[in-house]
Amino acid sequence: MPRLKKSFFNRSVHVVAPELIGARLLFNGVGGIIVELEAYHHTEPAAHSYGGETARNAVMFGPAGYAYVYRSYGIHWCVNFVCEGAGSAAALLIRALEPTDGLAAMRRRRHTEDVRLLCSGPGRLTEALGITRDHNALALDVPPFEIWARKSTPEVVAGVRIGITKAVELPWRYGLKGSRFLSKPFRP
């Protein structure tokens, strides 16, 4: 399967999102299958880019195919894939992986043996992969990032996003149906 190039991300965030479910994300060789993500767009108030460009969210306003990393609750790091290209300020928050590569490194960083607790959550997966602010604005199509296209088309489900207080009704959360590695189940 081909490694995804920047052009892959240069489309509507809602086209890219379901195509990334089932894709493999590696960071320095550590990672797994993307099973959950959420879309954000500058036209809706839950997005960091909603209020316009600032020093923190500048990467979201740049070209597609780059990583936007931010600090969450002063404790965790979260990683997004910028989509749609300059001006759209759209991105996909990676929320959960099914761990497949570098399990030993993940267990060491996460201080747990339980494979279900390694990457099931946006803050957990960045800790497991070793992603921090140092990696903000890195390109997604060259190391340390590697993103591999999925081999088949999985069943994708959608639902409302998690942990937000604005635009709560938008069904912009995407997941791999039936995965046991989701950060939370999807409501039927």
Added chain:
DNA sequence: TGCCCGATTAACT
């Protein structure tokens, strides 16, 4: 400069 609060998690009851 000060204050509020968040795209979360883990450890509680």
Added chain:
DNA sequence: GTTAATCGGGCAA
């Protein structure tokens, strides 16, 4: 189900 931890962005003063 509830809550502490922890800190930088964004905005009011």
